[in-house]
Amino acid sequence: MLTYIARRILYSIPVLLATSFLSFTFIAKSSDPLANLRANPRDNNPTVLHHLAHVYHLDQSLPVRYWYWLQDVFVHKLGVSLLTSQPIWPDISVAIEHTLQIILLAQVIALVLGVAVGIYSAIRQYSPFDYAMTSVSFLGYAMPTFWLALILQILFVDIYLKWHVRVFYTSGLNSGVTSSTWSIDRLQHIALPVVTLTVVSFALYSRYMRATMLDVINSDYVRTARAKGLPERLVIFRHVVRNALIPIVTVSALQFGALLGGAIVTESIFQLNGMGYFFITRLQTNDVYSVMAYVMIVAITVIIFNLLADILYGYLDPRIRYD
Amino acid sequence: MTEPTTPLDVRASVVVDPMAIAVPLDLAAAEGMELKTRSQWSYARRRFLRHRLAMIGLVGLIIIFGAGALATWVSPYSFDQIDLTYVLHSPTTVGHHIFGTDEIGRDSLSRIIYGIRTSEQVGLTVAVVSTLFGLIVGAIAGYYRGWLDNVIMRITDLILTLPLLVVLLTVAALLGRSSSVWTIVFIIAAFYWTGVARIVRGVFLSLREKEYVEAAKAVGAGDLRIMFRHILPNTLGPVVVTATLAVADAIILESFLSFLGFGIADPTPSLGKLVAEGQQFPQKWWITVIPGLVLVLIVICVNFVGDGLRDALDPQQRRVRA
Numbered sequence A: 001m002l003t004y005i006a007r008r009i010l011y012s013i014p015v016l017l018a019t020s021f022l023s024f025t026f027i028a029k030s031s032d033p034l035a036n037l038r039a040n041p042r043d044n045n046p047t048v049l050h051h052l053a054h055v056y057h058l059d060q061s062l063p064v065r066y067w068y069w070l071q072d073v074f075v076h077k078l079g080v081s082l083l084t085s086q087p088i089w090p091d092i093s094v095a096i097e098h099t100l101q102i103i104l105l106a107q108v109i110a111l112v113l114g115v116a117v118g119i120y121s122a123i124r125q126y127s128p129f130d131y132a133m134t135s136v137s138f139l140g141y142a143m144p145t146f147w148l149a150l151i152l153q154i155l156f157v158d159i160y161l162k163w164h165v166r167v168f169y170t171s172g173l174n175s176g177v178t179s180s181t182w183s184i185d186r187l188q189h190i191a192l193p194v195v196t197l198t199v200v201s202f203a204l205y206s207r208y209m210r211a212t213m214l215d216v217i218n219s220d221y222v223r224t225a226r227a228k229g230l231p232e233r234l235v236i237f238r239h240v241v242r243n244a245l246i247p248i249v250t251v252s253a254l255q256f257g258a259l260l261g262g263a264i265v266t267e268s269i270f271q272l273n274g275m276g277y278f279f280i281t282r283l284q285t286n287d288v289y290s291v292m293a294y295v296m297i298v299a300i301t302v303i304i305f306n307l308l309a310d311i312l313y314g315y316l317d318p319r320i321r322y323d
Numbered sequence B: 001m002t003e004p005t006t007p008l009d010v011r012a013s014v015v016v017d018p019m020a021i022a023v024p025l026d027l028a029a030a031e032g033m034e035l036k037t038r039s040q041w042s043y044a045r046r047r048f049l050r051h052r053l054a055m056i057g058l059v060g061l062i063i064i065f066g067a068g069a070l071a072t073w074v075s076p077y078s079f080d081q082i083d084l085t086y087v088l089h090s091p092t093t094v095g096h097h098i099f100g101t102d103e104i105g106r107d108s109l110s111r112i113i114y115g116i117r118t119s120e121q122v123g124l125t126v127a128v129v130s131t132l133f134g135l136i137v138g139a140i141a142g143y144y145r146g147w148l149d150n151v152i153m154r155i156t157d158l159i160l161t162l163p164l165l166v167v168l169l170t171v172a173a174l175l176g177r178s179s180s181v182w183t184i185v186f187i188i189a190a191f192y193w194t195g196v197a198r199i200v201r202g203v204f205l206s207l208r209e210k211e212y213v214e215a216a217k218a219v220g221a222g223d224l225r226i227m228f229r230h231i232l233p234n235t236l237g238p239v240v241v242t243a244t245l246a247v248a249d250a251i252i253l254e255s256f257l258s259f260l261g262f263g264i265a266d267p268t269p270s271l272g273k274l275v276a277e278g279q280q281f282p283q284k285w286w287i288t289v290i291p292g293l294v295l296v297l298i299v300i301c302v303n304f305v306g307d308g309l310r311d312a313l314d315p316q317q318r319r320v321r322a
Helices: A002-030 A035-039 A046-055 A062-075 A088-123 A128-142 A145-163 A184-217 A220-227 A232-270 A275-284 A288-316 B007-015 B025-030 B040-049 B052-069 B108-144 B146-160 B164-174 B181-207 B211-218 B223-259 B271-280 B285-313
Strands: none
Touching (some): A002 A062, A002 A288, A002 B146, A002 B164, A088 A128, A088 A184, A088 A232, A088 A275, A088 A288, A128 A184, A145 A184, A145 A232, A145 B223, A145 B271, A145 B285, A184 A232, A220 A232, A232 A275, A232 B164, A275 A288, A275 B164, A288 B164, B040 B285, B052 B108, B052 B285, B108 B146, B108 B181, B108 B223, B108 B271, B108 B285, B146 B181, B164 B181, B164 B223, B181 B223, B211 B223, B223 B271, B271 B285
8 A cells, every 4th residue: 555655655756747737838839928018118128128037047958947947846836926926825725725725615514515415316116306406416517617606696795785684795795805715705705706606516425325326226235234134224334325425536526626626716706716717827827837837736735636536446445455 | 851940930039038028028029920130239329229328319419409400591780790789698488599799788698509519529520539539549559559558548547637728728828828629629628538448459459369259360350450350340349439528538637627728629619608707797797697508408318319329339337337
């Protein structure tokens, strides 16, 4: 097991290096960090531009620039934005914190609801409840996140304008200048983004849970358990649910990457200063190194969660062997 | 004396397929009825045509995509025609603005129909291009294995380290903001084909060890013949399903790109862009809600058709939608 984990981690290092080198080459080739200066006639001074290009190693070859960037990542915490000359880490670490809060809440709610609904749908297969939930998850699955988010926004703006009741806020993270991570005010702000992200994951989890439950219910050992006279409640919760939960663990770990993608849209609609918002705003201004920083953090997160999914799967299901 | 066997019996024994709908063959033979031989494909077609949801989805898709394809004739206005007497008007029958108008008085229904045309172009082209490419590459990788297999698997590993949306956004943003429909198609297809390649490769890897492939080799069939004549038909089930679902995926990805402002450039309407336009007017619900609803309908219909095709083409597999 330990050698397996070690090998996976060792393997992910070249993958990360290759991803970063390819993205770096692509991003550096197709955008000019000094474009803003060049466009402005006041700043368009050849000596200054030359100097800046030299300071930021823009006059070097790509592999050399990549090497400087890599050093920056490790020595200077992801380096400095070429556009604003500000260090990237303080900005992105705040964004990570906010995104984590939203994503984790959405994950927990979606998992609890999805598993519960999946279990009940499987036990009462083809009941009205099952059909209703199947339709809901089909809809949740087909709905683009941005559409759902906008509808929620429209709805709650409307409620506020009509009845002057603030149920949930529709933009920002906090009302005042102070930012408090766990307060009623913060929860009112992040409720709608969390709901948006929950719906998509819930659709996936409830379908998945239902399918694996049905698989397990029809297996031989469940028939044995019933045959020896165990009460149905015990059969379902001790024998069926426990085994049906195993694939959900993997799926929910893999869903993290999708949630990070969903966060891009959700955060830019609700204007939350999270990772997705960070990415989109930096992408719009061609802030090369900030985009690179985001890409690397997402890549590392996805790789970690993929690894976690595999390890947990092996831990929960002893039939899986690693070699 | 020879056993009197009717040709009917012989044929019947060939036809029997445990997976097919049970046809009372003996009964038919006893009554001397003419039996029609059915190929695997005709069984699949029957299963598909009897799938209720798939038929609903198919009809829905024909209506929606038909309107999009005939946009020039179907839509009451052109997508950029301005009617200044109706600016930001709610849905009304007056002047045929049944879905209302936008902030400069353009008819929403017409813009949605033209938006469907865009989605349709993106969805269908991406599906066809990435499926064909993925099919060829996956077949070669799965059949020959070796370095090509390694390279392809490593490339897909790399792409899978990032959410597809992040990759597409970065590429679309850096290739310039004024993308045409075909640029977006190219960008999506360039990253989407790896999924198809992985699936085809998996099937080829397992089928290349089968006895019938060995038999084909023994009678001297060439590699190309084995790949395309013997193995390929067996991969078509999963491939057709993947290609169908790719249509929905591509449409959704395009709408995400367009919504975030990195998609197809103005003035071409796109459903994602139409939804985004409503963002400035939270009071004018129809601008946001209706184009999004059309997107949802398209995706649901495609999913229904995909499910029906899967049930028809490869009945053993019960896929959980991921």
